[in-house]
Amino acid sequence: MTLPASEPKPATRAPDLVFILKKSAISAFIALVLFSLMIGIRTEAGPTGQLIYWTRFDDLAAIVAAVFGGSIVIELLRAWWGPAGTINVVPPSLQGSLAIAGRLVAPALLIFTLLVPVIFYHQRYILDLGILVLTYVMLGWGLNVVVGLAGLLDLGYVAFYAVGAYSYALLATHFGLSFWICLPLAGILASLWGVMLGFPVLRLRGDYLAIVTLAFGEIIRLVIINWQSLTGGPNGVSSIPRPSLFGIPLTPGDDGLAARLGIEFSPTHRIVFLFYLILALALLTNWVTIRLRRLPIGRAWEALREDEVACRALGINTTTTKLTAFATGALFGGFAGAFFATRQGFISPESFTFNESALVLAIVVLGGMGSQLGVALAALTMIGGFELFRGLEQFRMLVFGLAMVLLMIWRPRGIIGHRAPTVYLKQAQAISSDLVKEGHG
Amino acid sequence: MSGDRSNDRMSDRISDRILAVDRLTMRFGGIVAINELSFAAERRRITALIGPNGAGKTTVFNCITGFYKPTSGTMRLTHEGGGEIALERLNDFRISKQAKVARTFQNIRLFPGMTALENLMVAQHNALMRASGLTFLGLIGAPSWRSAEKRAIELATFWLNRIGLFDRADDAAGNLPYGDQRRLEIARAMCTEPALLCLDEPAAGLNARESEALSELLLSIRADQGTSILLIEHDMSVVMEISDHVVVMDYGVKIAEGSPQQVRDDPKVIAAYLGADEQEAIAVMESGT
Numbered sequence: 001m002t003l004p005a006s007e008p009k010p011a012t013r014a015p016d017l018v019f020i021l022k023k024s025a026i027s028a029f030i031a032l033v034l035f036s037l038m039i040g041i042r043t044e045a046g047p048t049g050q051l052i053y054w055t056r057f058d059d060l061a062a063i064v065a066a067v068f069g070g071s072i073v074i075e076l077l078r079a080w081w082g083p084a085g086t087i088n089v090v091p092p093s094l095q096g097s098l099a100i101a102g103r104l105v106a107p108a109l110l111i112f113t114l115l116v117p118v119i120f121y122h123q124r125y126i127l128d129l130g131i132l133v134l135t136y137v138m139l140g141w142g143l144n145v146v147v148g149l150a151g152l153l154d155l156g157y158v159a160f161y162a163v164g165a166y167s168y169a170l171l172a173t174h175f176g177l178s179f180w181i182c183l184p185l186a187g188i189l190a191s192l193w194g195v196m197l198g199f200p201v202l203r204l205r206g207d208y209l210a211i212v213t214l215a216f217g218e219i220i221r222l223v224i225i226n227w228q229s230l231t232g233g234p235n236g237v238s239s240i241p242r243p244s245l246f247g248i249p250l251t252p253g254d255d256g257l258a259a260r261l262g263i264e265f266s267p268t269h270r271i272v273f274l275f276y277l278i279l280a281l282a283l284l285t286n287w288v289t290i291r292l293r294r295l296p297i298g299r300a301w302e303a304l305r306e307d308e309v310a311c312r313a314l315g316i317n318t319t320t321t322k323l324t325a326f327a328t329g330a331l332f333g334g335f336a337g338a339f340f341a342t343r344q345g346f347i348s349p350e351s352f353t354f355n356e357s358a359l360v361l362a363i364v365v366l367g368g369m370g371s372q373l374g375v376a377l378a379a380l381t382m383i384g385g386f387e388l389f390r391g392l393e394q395f396r397m398l399v400f401g402l403a404m405v406l407l408m409i410w411r412p413r414g415i416i417g418h419r420a421p422t423v424y425l426k427q428a429q430a431i432s433s434d435l436v437k438e439g440h441g
Numbered sequence: 442m443s444g445d446r447s448n449d450r451m452s453d454r455i456s457d458r459i460l461a462v463d464r465l466t467m468r469f470g471g472i473v474a475i476n477e478l479s480f481a482a483e484r485r486r487i488t489a490l491i492g493p494n495g496a497g498k499t500t501v502f503n504c505i506t507g508f509y510k511p512t513s514g515t516m517r518l519t520h521e522g523g524g525e526i527a528l529e530r531l532n533d534f535r536i537s538k539q540a541k542v543a544r545t546f547q548n549i550r551l552f553p554g555m556t557a558l559e560n561l562m563v564a565q566h567n568a569l570m571r572a573s574g575l576t577f578l579g580l581i582g583a584p585s586w587r588s589a590e591k592r593a594i595e596l597a598t599f600w601l602n603r604i605g606l607f608d609r610a611d612d613a614a615g616n617l618p619y620g621d622q623r624r625l626e627i628a629r630a631m632c633t634e635p636a637l638l639c640l641d642e643p644a645a646g647l648n649a650r651e652s653e654a655l656s657e658l659l660l661s662i663r664a665d666q667g668t669s670i671l672l673i674e675h676d677m678s679v680v681m682e683i684s685d686h687v688v689v690m691d692y693g694v695k696i697a698e699g700s701p702q703q704v705r706d707d708p709k710v711i712a713a714y715l716g717a718d719e720q721e722a723i724a725v726m727e728s729g730t
Contacts, residue, residue, distance in 0.1 A: 288580070295579040296562075296569035299555075303563040306552035313506060313544050314633055315537030316566045324576075421556045425598065425610040429556075435615035436554030 024071035031067035035060055078410070106373050113279060117272040127271045131278055131343065133383045135336055138282040140363040140375040142332030145289055147361065148370035149298065150325035151305030151439015153210045156197070156217025157360050160190040160330035162224060162352035164337020169237040169347055170230070179243040183338050190334025191327040193220075198326035202319055217357050224349045236348025243342045245273060274343050281339060285332045286372055292328070294422045301325050302370075302422075305439035366407065368414025369438065377415050458519060459484045459637055459669045460505070460528075465514035467500055467693075474500045476693040477514070482637070482686070484521070487663055487670045489680045491704075492690035493713055498673045499547060501690070502641055504529075505671070506544045507536035518542065520636055538567050543635035545626045547642045547673075553615025557606055557625055560614050561597035564632035569593055600628040604658065620651040624658065631662065637669045638662070644676040652676055656683050681705070689713065 040060040046052040113130075120126040139161065146154045167186035171177045177185075201212045224231045231237065242250065248257045250270040258265035292298040300321045303311050311318055341347050359382070367378030385403065389396040411417055417433035460482040467475040475497045482488040490498050503509040505516055505528060516528035518540050526540045536542050552560050562569070572589030573579030579586045601607045604624040609617060614625060623643060630638055643659070644652045656679050662668050674680045680687065680701065687704040689697040691713040697704055704710055 291580055292576070295573050295576055296566050297573075297576045299559060299563050300566055302555060302559075303552050303566075306554055307550050309508075310546070310550040310552065311563075312508075312534045313537060313546070313550070314564050314566060314629070315534050316563070317534050317538075419554055421559055421611065423558055423562055423594065424556065425558055425594075425607075427611055429611050429613075431554055431556070431613040432616075435613045 020072055020075040023075060024068050027071040028064050028068035032060070032064050035063050039063055074406075074409075105377075109373075109376065117275050121268065121272070124268065124271065127268070127275055129384070129387055131271070131275050133380055134275070134278040134282050135340060135343075136360065136363060136379040136383050137376050138278065138285050138336045138339075139333060139360045140367065140379050141282065141285045141289060141372060142329050142336065143360050143364050144329075144367075144370065144372070144375050145292070145301070145332070146325050146329035147364050147439075148375075149289075149293065149305065150301040150322065151369075151437065152322060152325060153206065153213070153439070154326075154329070155210045155214040155354075155357055155361065156220075157213075157329070157333055158352045158354070158356040159197070159217040159220035160194060160333030161337040161340065161356065162220050162349075163190040163193050163330075164334030165341040165347050165352070166224060166231060166237070166337075167334065168338035168341045169240045172241045172342075173237060173239065176241075178247075179241065179338070179342055180246070183335060186338035187331045187334040190337065191331040194326040194328075194330025194333075195323050197330075198323040202322055214354065214357075217352075217354060221349050221352050224352070231349075234349060236346060236350075237341075238346045240341050240345050240347065242270065242345065243273070243277065274339075278339055278343075281335050285335070288328075288332075289372065297321070297324060299422060306437045362404070366404065366414055368411075368416035368418075368433075370419055370436070371414065371416035374414050374416030381415075457484045458482065460671065461515075461517045461519070462501070462505070463515045463517070465501065465504060465516060466512045467497075467504055467509060468512045474693050475504070475511075478690070478693070478695055480688045480695060480698060482669055482671050484669050485663060485667050486685040487659065487672065487683050489684035489687045489701075490671065490673045490690065491675070491677075491680055491687060492696075496690040497693040498690055499641060500693075502544065502639055502671075502673060505536075506542055506639055507532050507534075518637065537633055537635070541634070541636040542639060543630035543633045543637070544639040545623075545630050545641055545643060547645065549619075549622050549626055551614040551622055551626055551629070553613065555614060556611050557601060557614055557617065558594070558597055558610045560625060560629050561600055561632045562593060564629045565593045565596065567633075596632060600632055603661075604628045620647050620654075623647060623651075624655070627658065627662075631666065631668070635668060637671060640670065640672040640674075642673050642675060644674055644679045647676075652679055655679065659683055 040057055041053055041055055043051060043053040113134075116130050117127060120130075139157070142160075143154065143157045146152050146157070164186040167189045168179070168182040171182045171185060172179070197213065197216050201209050204212055225233055227233070244250065245257055248260060249255065250257050250273055252258065252265040256265065258269060289298075293302070300311065300316050301324075303314075303316065304318060304321055304325075308318055311321070340351070344351075363378045363382055364375055366382065367374030367376070385400060386396070389399050392399055407415070413433035413436075418430040419433070419436045420430055421428050458481045462481065463479050465475055465478045466473070478497075478501065480488075480490075490501060492498055500509065504511045507528070510532065511529055514529070518526045518528050520526070520541070528536060528540055528542070531540055537544075552563060555563070569589060570576075572593075573586050574583065579590075598607065598610070601610050604621075604627070606617070606621055606625060606628075609621070614622065617625060623646075627638075627640065627643060630640075640659075644655055647655060659670060659672075660683055663670060672680075672684075684701050687698060687701050688695060689704055689707070689710045696709045696713055697707040699707070
């Protein structure tokens with residue numbers, strides 16, 4: 001982390017106590033107005049249908065006090081470790097060690113992920129959760145190409161996930177093709193759909209692009225539901241073949257992997273295999289994306305996000321550049337879809353709703369658009385967090401929404417907001433998120 | 442193809458024209474932004490397009506660089522080997538890619554979140570795209586791609602040195618001071634290795650010292666790279682100092698052209714500037730003395 005060596009102004013450095021108290025008082029007042037009826041008065045229908053109510057002013061007072069205290073804490077935190085643009089009060093020595101720790105996060109995370117099946121071999125739940133998280137990491141990395149690098153807001157990413165899943169499911173069940181043949185086919189088919197989506201939306205920007213991609217996602221889902229003869233409609237496709245380890249099935253039979261290795265069969269073998277399979281696919285996505293960023297096409301994507309007019313003036317074909325971004329993102333979505341189909345063994349249109357698109361987009365935005373590590377961390381937080389809060393029942397989404405709002409206040413450009421340059425002469429310096437554009441379509 | 446215009450004052454010059462604009466007209470609905478404008482820019486010369494605000498200069502640029510499609514008229518670009526390109530038939534990115542016309546913008550359009558070096562690398566997109574075998578050779582890290590990338594970095598380094606920004610190569614373009622951004626934009630345009638460089642008010646917002654440095658840079662580009670330059674400029678000291686030929690526009694038509702001296706003494710030019718803005722007219726008359 002390199003900060004411009006500007007002199008911190010003492011006036012803004014110390015958190016202004018009066019300002020914080022004023023702000024907290026306003027928050028508390030809003031809470032009072034909001035909750036006075038919701039919590040302060042409890043109403044119920046009486047036995048004869050009349051309205052009975054009673055007051056709960058003590059609860060109301062507790063809530064308002066919590067908001068007041070909470071705002072003070074948040075304001076102090078903001079002053080201490082402020083969002084982009086304010087002067088950081090974190091001491092430089094701590095910043096240095098934070099930067100070192102930051103550099104170690106990615107390798108540590110990778111090593112831990114590689115060891116997950118070893119550590120949690122007997123905990124099927126953790127393994128399944130790991131596979132789920134990795135699937136979303138892969139989807140996030142795939143969408144990151146479109147949204148994070150090229151700056152094209154795609155709300156229908158789940159369409160490519162669905163195309164990939166149905167490609168594998170149908171090719172495998174109808175033609176008996178193996179997973180390893182279907183995987184590239186699913187990717188290619190998905191990226192073809194990516195190009196098909198790309199063509200009509202080339203001229204659109206921003207909100208308009210988002211709406212069309214959203215509609216595209218819905219179209220794919222509706223076609224799947226209604227084309228019963230091919231896709232089985234709402235019943236989905238079942239008994240999708242499980243993947244094999246290069247032809248060796250992971251079954252208890254004589255030709256299974258366990259028998260060949262001379263070890264006792266266990267259903268966990270397949271889970272572990274799936275875990276490493278999705279890890280490999282996700283790492284492939286990551287590797288390709290990192291390489292593409294350093295190639296002219298990747299730089300053109302980022303340049304397109306920064307300024308499309310300037311791109312055209314430099315002789316960059318913005319049409320093909322956008323289409324390749326859509327196609328590349330869709331390719332990875334297709335791979336992930338094929339994996340999803342083979343893991344589940346059963347797919348139906350219900351798995352490919354807009355919620356999935358929104359979730360993947362949230363992962364990309366939360367992670368910090370364009371940052372590979374950020375997307376991985378966001379997927380871990382979001383999918384892992386979902387599971388973590390499972391005990392909270394209906395409050396799960398509430399807690400989750402609150403956590404997201406707080407994170408966005410704190411780090412408005414995502415967990416990892418800065419951009420790493422793709423090429424450097426002397427020293428690669430992280431570029432502050434204030435300068436990096438989000439793209440506009 | 443332009444010799445048929447008998448009233449063309451340029452036709453008696455020995456011409457090695459890189460750009461010949463002939464009866465260019467651009468209408469936006471009922472508004473005629475450019476009306477039957479004809480002028481030529483010569484190879485390895487600096488041609489300035491001047492005129493009061495709203496004269497249609499930037500519209501001419503947008504027509505030449507493919508951002509607007511002209512209503513009528515032709516723009517013929519002649520490459521050194523003799524190849525002719527009709528610019529009005531090309532559009533968008535092809536102007537830069539095929540016709541080798543590069544431009545800068547009145548309000549700087551760098552890629553602010555990318556480093557100075559990256560900006561210059563993006564400018565070499567088409568050459569690098571070919572070298573990377575449409576990405577596939579680059580993806581597997583083929584040696585031919587690596588050497589091409591090295592050459593691209595060398596070219597970028599050359600231009601960074603040229604504009605004095607070598608030490609800030611790894612800084613985000615958006616973090617550079619205004620004058621540096623102006624020069625970086627010119628360097629970025631030059632990295633596309635253009636035959637014709639179109640600069641839209643390159644000296645706007647620069648102080649006297651920076652304008653001086655800009656003039657030197659443009660003169661050296663003309664001398665060393667042999668690039669022809671077409672520029673729009675309000676800073677008369679820059680125009681008078683470096684232009685070989687000046688075209689004056691007002692209300693979408695050409696009102697005068699010639700050497701800086703000729704134009705400066707032209708009563709029509711003085712009238713146009715006086716009518717538009719007294720300050721600018723005084724600037725025209727006083728500059729270069």
